[in-house]
Amino acid sequence: MNALKTALILVIATTLAACSQPEEPPEAPAAEEAATPTAPPVIESNPNRNPYFGDLHVHTVYSFDAFLFGTRATPDDAYAFAKGGALTHAAGIEMKMKKPLDFQAVTDHATYLGMLPVMFDESTELGQLPISAELRAAETPEEIGEAFESMLPRIGGTLEEPDDMLDLDVVGSAWGKIIESAERNNAPGEFTAFIGYEYTTSGPDFENLHRNVIFRGSEAPDIPFSRLDSLNPEDAWDWMDGLRDRGIEALAIPHNSNGSNGWMFEKTNQAGEPIDAAYAEQRMRNEPLVEITQVKGTSDTHPLLSPNDEWADFEIMPVRVASPLESQPQGSYVREAWLNGLAMEDAEGVNPYRFGVIGSSDTHNAAGSFEEDNYWSKTGLLDATPEMRGSVPLDEGEVGSSSIFGGGSTDEEPVGDGPRYSDGPAQYWGASGLAAVWAESNTREAIYDAFRRKETFATSGPHIPVRFFAGYGIDAALLEAEDVIAAAYATGVPMGGDLIADGEAAPGFFVWAMRDSDTAPLQRLQVIKGWVEDGQPNERVFDVACSDGGAVDPETHRCPDNGAAVDLATCAISGDKGAAELSAVWQDPTFTPGQRAFYYVRALENPKCRWSTWDAIRAGVAPREDMHATIQDRAWSSPIWYMP
Known part of the structure; x- marks a missing residue:
């Protein structure tokens, strides 16, 4: 057997080992035996590094929108799913992957984190608010969609504006439970659970600027930085730099640049000023990675940007996030950002776009949907059926779900006098994606360090090393x-x-x-x-x-x-x-x-x-x-x- 075959067999072996589910733990020992101290587990380290696959973008019951969509799964439930378990969808279907994951982060929205479960409890002070009664009354997919839309103006403010719906004690409590779940589910050498959350900011017309913030270790702030603190990502970078000075290491991962309408990868800063060395260094210090693919489309490139690439037309989402408005390709796709970064480096000596890539799911079901033949989409009760997703015709008199996320007609006739289909955004979504790294071991430290050095790759769902x-x-x-x-x-x-x-x-x-x-x-x-x-x-x-x-x-x-x-x-x-x-x-x-x-x-x-x-x-x-x-x-x- 030649050396290449030997080396590749070793790589294959480590791949299979990395993707395999840990063995079931043995039965608990008797009480007297349980008191015997045990040595910490030995974690094997491979200097040639193993491939590990995971998801760094998962929403659970603590995200305001996921809760509205019917998701009641907790972070613990999400981690159990990632480890290979089954989870029940809001519509009652079973969600289970063919292969377990090696790592995951629950990344609930920091904006109104944990507020909806409290607002749905009529015995609480928050539950007495008029908006709470309105949200509780939403039962049908159409009513839930309208309730979601009614929330959108509320999530665009700052803390200087009075907000009767915000209780930072509730936010802090939910954040603490997310941290505790990550700590409980982190098993070095077997499964890595990262502490994380989503910073969900955007422009005034739904120009998507969302980021997921991932922490390296067990240290995390008391309250996550949200769009209620600032809509400007540069302020989030300042906050992260401050955390780093306190010994709390974290990075942010932008996602859905495809829905940013050109805002994600601009040639100026947020104030419209030319990008300088300080901006480029701070952005790369805090954002070494970008999420290139997920359920809401792929952000590699666009046919209008790469006309000579026969494979550019892949899972293109043409609209902005939570809006039917079109998203312009320029400034919205990863390959063009890399090219613009080179041009800036040639002209100005700075490059804010030397980032690596991962994929993730952005599931709002607490369970990523990565398989074409085993697909449950993203938004709970709002896209739970083929008819709602627009892949199967509507029955006579049936109303489509296209009003969800910003309105639009309730149905369409895509081909001549053909059948009516739901015209919602779910038709553009896909069974994607996975974050993957090459790391010495399945631990927070090794995987996070791979994020930092950008020894990362992305897939649109399959486990392809x-x-x-x-x-x-x-x-x-x-x-x-x-x-x-x-x-x-x-x-x-x-x-x-x-x-x-x-x-x-x-x-x-x-x-x-x-x-x-x-x-x-x-x-x-x-x-x-x-x-x-x-x-x-x-x-x-x-x-x-x-x-x-x-x-x-x-x-x-x-x-x-x-x-x-x-x-x-x-x-x-x-x-x-x-x-x-x-x-x-x-x-x-x-x-x-x-x-x-x-x-x-x-x-x-x-x-x-x-x-x-x-x-x-x-x-x-x-x-x-x-x-x-x-x-x-x-x-x-x-x-x-x-x-x-």
Whole structure:
């Protein structure tokens, strides 16, 4: 067996170990035996690092909107689900994943944290408020949607404005319970539970600027910073810097840039002033990662921004968050932000956008929905059925759920005189996504440190591990090393790193990915390059590894079509097409010494049915014609930056 196969088998073994559920604990010892002191568990550490998959964006009963949507699951329930348990949806269905997760954070909204359960209790002072009675009276999906809309003006204020609905004692109590749950469920070496919350700010017209704040250890502030303290993310960074000075380490992860209408990745600060070094340094100190994919769409790129990328039209959400208003692509997508960061660095010497990527779910059911054939969407009672999600036609006289999140018509006729469908935002949502890291062990410290160094990747749901290294000693000879991964770490830099120029030398890249055995095989591996030339941003997609014995065309840099197909009558996929794993050592044929560039990996599965097609087949109707019938799930690595 050659060295590469040996190394990859070791990687596969650690992957399976990382994704496996811990064994059931033994029965409790007798009382006299229980008093015997036991040694702390030995936590194995792998210097080559293991892949760990998790979710850093989960809402439970303490989020005002999740509670309105019918979710009553607690943080403990959410962690039990993440560990492989079953959880009951607000509509009564069972939610359970095929594979457990390795880590998770409950990230309830800091705004009105824990207030709704108290307001729904008529025996409390808050329960006597008129708004509380109005919210309690909402029972149907339409009424719940209206109740949610009635809350939106209230969550845009600051603490200087009087607010009879806010009780910081209630907020502090809920926050304490979230912290206690994370502490209870954190099991070093087996499962990592992070303390976290969501800072849910936005512009005046629903320009999404939401962030999740994740804490490294057990230390956390008494009250989380919310939009009621400030709508400006820069103030949140100041607050986090202050926490760090007190020994409380945390980072923030922006999400749904796709719904920001260009605000997330602007070329100015919040005041409209040019970005300077202090801004860039503070943003990267506090926000080293961005959530590139989740249920409310994917923020990698957009067909209008990447017209030559055949895979750019992937789970695009065209509207803003909690609004039917369109979201402009410019300033809203990750790849363009990386390109604009390079341009700023060339022109001004500053780059606020050298971030890595993760995925997560943004579930408001306390349970992420990651599987196309096992999909329960996001918002409890408001999208619990295929009809509400817009994937199955409405019955005669049935009202659609499109009024939820900002209004709109209650139904539509997408194709000529065809059937009516609900026209809500759920039609754009997807079974996504996962946060993933390469870390020495499954502990808070090791995984958080991977966040900090950006050795992270994202997937749109499947457990697809991806490796990516760049270095001047990475070539075909690397594959003959006794330990390929150790040699790659010694010779180059992993995803998320900076590769400093070495004169005129061109770097080599090592790329590897393995399929998720519960989904579709891999079709191809790609390296996506971005660079700036004469002040103009450029990008190019290179296929670097093909399945089914295919070879990359040296002119088009594309693999041949492997012929993988999907039977839309049954959702059966080609069983004889695709690869269990793919790898390559690659050099950039367009490399220019001294020219700043970033490179990142995209691993593509074979096509399979999208969740909406599964809904249609199970209902015995044709898939909705203006929805994608199939999907190619994928993984994205964090970039490697070539730095002259």
